[in-house]
Amino acid sequence: MTTTAAPAGGARNGAGPEWGGFEENIQGGGSAVIDMENMDDTSGSSFEDMGELHQRLREEEVDADAADAAAAEEEDGEFLGMKGFKGQLSRQVADQMWQAGKRQASRAFSLYANIDILRPYFDVEPVQVRSRLLESMIPIKMVNFPQKIAGELYGPLMLVFTLVAILLHGMKTSDTIIREGTLMGTAIGTCFGYWLGVSSFIYFLAYLCNAQITMLQMLALLGYGLFGHCIVLFITYNIHLHALFYLFWLLVGGLSTLRMVAVLVSRTVGPTQRLLLCGTLAALHMLFLLYLHFAYHKVVEGILDTLEGPNIPPIQRVPRDIPAVLAAARLPTTILNATAKAVAVTLQSH
Amino acid sequence: MAEAEESPGDPGTASSRPLFAGLSDISISQDIPVEGEITIPMKSRIREFDSSTLNESVRNTIMRDLKAVGKKFMHVLYPRKSNTLLRDWDLWGPLILCVTLALMLQRDSVDSEKDGGPQFAEVFVIVWFGAVTITLNSKLLGGNISFFQSLCVLGYCILPLTVALLICRLVLLADPGPVNFMVRLFVVIVMFAWSIVASTAFLADSQPPNRRALAVYPVFLFYFVISWMILTFTPQ
Numbered sequence: 001m002t003t004t005a006a007p008a009g010g011a012r013n014g015a016g017p018e019w020g021g022f023e024e025n026i027q028g029g030g031s032a033v034i035d036m037e038n039m040d041d042t043s044g045s046s047f048e049d050m051g052e053l054h055q056r057l058r059e060e061e062v063d064a065d066a067a068d069a070a071a072a073e074e075e076d077g078e079f080l081g082m083k084g085f086k087g088q089l090s091r092q093v094a095d096q097m098w099q100a101g102k103r104q105a106s107r108a109f110s111l112y113a114n115i116d117i118l119r120p121y122f123d124v125e126p127v128q129v130r131s132r133l134l135e136s137m138i139p140i141k142m143v144n145f146p147q148k149i150a151g152e153l154y155g156p157l158m159l160v161f162t163l164v165a166i167l168l169h170g171m172k173t174s175d176t177i178i179r180e181g182t183l184m185g186t187a188i189g190t191c192f193g194y195w196l197g198v199s200s201f202i203y204f205l206a207y208l209c210n211a212q213i214t215m216l217q218m219l220a221l222l223g224y225g226l227f228g229h230c231i232v233l234f235i236t237y238n239i240h241l242h243a244l245f246y247l248f249w250l251l252v253g254g255l256s257t258l259r260m261v262a263v264l265v266s267r268t269v270g271p272t273q274r275l276l277l278c279g280t281l282a283a284l285h286m287l288f289l290l291y292l293h294f295a296y297h298k299v300v301e302g303i304l305d306t307l308e309g310p311n312i313p314p315i316q317r318v319p320r321d322i323p324a325v326l327a328a329a330r331l332p333t334t335i336l337n338a339t340a341k342a343v344a345v346t347l348q349s350h
Numbered sequence: 351m352a353e354a355e356e357s358p359g360d361p362g363t364a365s366s367r368p369l370f371a372g373l374s375d376i377s378i379s380q381d382i383p384v385e386g387e388i389t390i391p392m393k394s395r396i397r398e399f400d401s402s403t404l405n406e407s408v409r410n411t412i413m414r415d416l417k418a419v420g421k422k423f424m425h426v427l428y429p430r431k432s433n434t435l436l437r438d439w440d441l442w443g444p445l446i447l448c449v450t451l452a453l454m455l456q457r458d459s460v461d462s463e464k465d466g467g468p469q470f471a472e473v474f475v476i477v478w479f480g481a482v483t484i485t486l487n488s489k490l491l492g493g494n495i496s497f498f499q500s501l502c503v504l505g506y507c508i509l510p511l512t513v514a515l516l517i518c519r520l521v522l523l524a525d526p527g528p529v530n531f532m533v534r535l536f537v538v539i540v541m542f543a544w545s546i547v548a549s550t551a552f553l554a555d556s557q558p559p560n561r562r563a564l565a566v567y568p569v570f571l572f573y574f575v576i577s578w579m580i581l582t583f584t585p586q
Contacts, residue, residue: 115490122490126563154491158567161483165571169578184472 121153136224139258156223170237209273228256429548444505495556507549514541
């Protein structure tokens with residue numbers, strides 16, 4: 001078969017490939033019918049035909065530079081007897097450039113935007129998730145060799161969303177009015193910001209302290225550590241007792257922090273590094289729980305007051321100025337406004 | 351057969367065989383079909399284009415779409431294991447429901463003017479991005495449902511919660527009190543359970559059987575957030 005196959009850059013003498021010129025229709029499709037009315041009548045040299053054929057042979061490569069076509073044309077001097085394609089050459093070349101570009105873009109897209117990249121991190125069974133949730137509360141004492149961290153993202157992601165829902169529940173309980181518009185944004189921003197930001201920060205510190213942990217493992221570890229936060233907040237947003245909160249903060253928050261600290265200690269060498277890494281993580285984790293509780297504490301206390309005291313909305317609202325329309329009823333608006341403000345001040349002082 | 355007669359054991363004949371000697375043995379086998387397609391150039395093809403739904407009246411189009419949406423609403427209200435929502439998915443129903451929900455959840459007091467805007471956007475964003483997240487999650491867990499089918503199912507299953515919101519608004523016209531709250535709580539819980547049952551009935555088959563719980567949990571969270579928004583809604 002080598003005798004009939006034509007080399008890519010050389011001259012052609014066989015009957016096969018150059019008749020392929022008829023394959024490509026003027027309209028750019030793979031039609032076998034040539035629409036004669038669209039053929040350009042300007043007769044050009046047949047060098048352009050050669051350029052076209054070289055282009056088609058190079059279709060497998062990404063290079064669709066028109067300059068190459070021009071260079072290839074000049075190399076060949078063979079007369080093929082096909083006239084009339086000159087006017088269509090530029091369109092053909094543009095078409096091929098477009099197709100090559102499109103192919104490259106779709107290849108890049110399918111490579112990077114493919115969600116299958118994340119698929120192995122979601123390959124879990126419900127039993128595994130449940131056991132990992134429970135284990136995240138149990139600190140393991142073995143720190144002599146690296147403890148195993150499951151590198152999955154389903155559990156952490158679901159825990160972050162649960163924390164968002166619990167935060168919303170806590171915020172809505174206070175029936176905030178003015179801050180209503182940014183509730184969802186605040187909750188999502190806080191939880192995801194903590195998860196991603198603190199993971200990155202601890203990963204950076206781990207890199208400095210030469211700890212054996214990857215980013216995925218850090219994300220998974222911190223994500224599962226939020227399980228304790230979810231439990232504490234769920235309970236204390238419904239039962240508003242300070243002492244109860246502090247107890248749970250120490251107990252449940254402490255347990256999950258100890259677990260994360262033990263895992264990190266088992267993967268770090270050197271007392272200074274261990275102290276730095278684990279101290280930072282413990283501080284951030286415990287303080288986050290404290291922040292989540294107290295950020296909405298005032299509003300929660302406001303609810304308790306309203307349930308016992310007079311019917312005042314928890315967020316003090318500035319009384320509206322009575323519009324000047326009522327001036328038509330011959331009531332001076334300034335006096336009305338002052339009265340309204342005085343009433344509000346009286347109510348507030350309760 | 352010619353090849354059998356030429357003994358391969360003879361080294362001399364293999365190279366001295368004349369060129370094209372074997373050509374007489376070559377024949378095109380009869381079972382290779384020779385076929386192809388003659389495509390007609392584009393210009394004449396455009397004229398043949400069948401504008402099947404483009405020429406009908408607007409009323410026909412709207413009624414057809416409304417009937418499809420209504421049929422799917424019925425399927426949601428009486429959930430059976432059927433493929434209607436999955437087979438001919440459309441996003442009209444979810445859009446109507448989402449806009450209704452968002453409009454009704456707006457507080458209509460003049461004071462909180464700046465809260466009126468974000469309310470609508472908040473609900474919209476929660477519904478659509480929540481649905482997208484759940485779809486991605488179920489695909490990553492190994493489900494064989496397409497993106498828009500899942501969006502369609504999740505959007506349509508908001509219907510019970512929208513009904514709950516309507517009932518809550520009616521109930522709120524009465525005087526507020528703990529009884530009022532208990533009634534609303536009961537209604538919202540029932541509709542929440544209905545939504546989850548409906549969406550599970552449609553989505554469960556597309557998941558591998560041992561991971562259904564993993565796929566249903568985010569749906570539970572999603573409808574929980576929407577139910578909570580409905581329950582704590584108080585018009586001022």
